[in-house]
Amino acid sequence: MSNTTETTNTIDSSPQNGFMYQFNRYFALTKPRIVLLLTITGLIGFLIAGRNIYDLDFVIKLIVAIYMGFASSGGAMAINSYLDRDIDLLMKRTKKRASVNENPINPPEKILIFGSSLVFSSVIIAYFVFNLLTAIFISWGVLFYLFGYSLYLKRKSVLQNIIGGLASPTPVWVGYAAIQNEKMLVxxxxxxxxxxxxxxxxxxxxxxxxxxxxxxxxxxxxxxxxxxxxxxxxxxxxxxxxxxxxxxxxxxxxxxxxxxxxxxxxxxxxxxxxxxxxxxxxxxxxxxxxxxxxxxxxxxxxxxxxxxxxxx
Incomplete structure (x- = not known):
């Protein structure tokens, strides 16, 4: 009995079961360096679209927009890590990701749930804090990146970066749409x-x-x-x-x-x-x-x- 208790305590106290360890594993799957650049482009779009607005409401929405940008892009990247497990195992630069390394997140569906939750939260925020058009742009960017690029173009076509790049301007358009709504379309x-x-x-x-x-x-x-x-x-x-x-x-x-x-x-x-x-x-x-x-x-x-x- 005492041996069982001792073993359980040892497992529970392992750094690999700590909150920060798990947080870092999931956070790395959002590809933060890529997401940072995407968020900057979206943030600049937001600031330019609202360049004549200077009030507390704008500042609050700016903070919300930063989270929205990270959640949508980071969530899509995490889902991509889930979808790309088969090829990530074959590449030196990706085989250490928490989705495929020697101690992978198990079951891998946790990654899918994590990424989907981030994306879903960004779409909900976009709709209720900003407007429908912002939510549509986020949805378009995520869906095209995952289904158009990750699942098809990346694996099938040498034109993957050109056609797949159609999703890359999305953060800028999201930033504009958040401020200007349908006026952004023209x-x-x-x-x-x-x-x-x-x-x-x-x-x-x-x-x-x-x-x-x-x-x-x-x-x-x-x-x-x-x-x-x-x-x-x-x-x-x-x-x-x-x-x-x-x-x-x-x-x-x-x-x-x-x-x-x-x-x-x-x-x-x-x-x-x-x-x-x-x-x-x-x-x-x-x-x-x-x-x-x-x-x-x-x-x-x-x-x-x-x-x-x-x-x-």
Missing amino acids: NAEAWLLGLLVFVWTISHTWALSSKYHEDYKNANIPVLPVVYGIKLTAQLTFLWIFVVVAYSIIISFWMTNGSIILQILLILPHLIIIYSGFIFLKDATVQTANKCFKTHNFWLAIVFLGIWIFIS
Whole structure:
């Protein structure tokens, strides 16, 4: 009897049964670094749409919107981890996730429930705190990402990052819709700013897939560097970066009523992302792909922040 009690106490006191241990495992499945960037784009959309509103109600809704952005994106990422268990086991960068590692969350349906709860809470908040259109945009983004991209395009098509990227502007549109409701539908500013994220996503994901092309090859995922080689991917990435930069100059110039100061300040970020693409082009390796990938993240955050500051 005493042995049983001692064993039970030992199990209960194990760090692996602690709240913070379990919290960190689930939280990691939301892919917080990706979600942070998505939340920033949605937050900037929210702030730009409400740039003439300065009151306590706006601040409260801003806080709610931040949670809504994390819950929708993070929940979708967690569900994605549940759906991708079969391929995550085959890739070095993902096989340590709590969904598939040596001590996985069991049963795995707990991950599905966790992610679905986050998404559901974001949709409910969107509808009752903001409006129906906001809830529709969140639902569209999550459903297309999970069913269009994760379950089909990612596994079947080399165009996965282009077609799948149609979900990437959703956080921006959610931010606008939360403030402007149906007026957002006829607001070219909202659609064109969201389009910047879509255009950026293409070269961003080419760099990412090149960084992990061996993993994708092992998992039989038809990303561009696996199907056509990392050298061709580097060439296309470098060329597409010019499209990204050109579009960002046009949209930022238009949205800020021709702010020359912003354009001058963005010269350095533009040169940095172009240079990262050039390095990747000249030496198409995992290391240069990683630098190009990280530079894309930095660049998008800077451009969005710059537009927000100079449009206010």
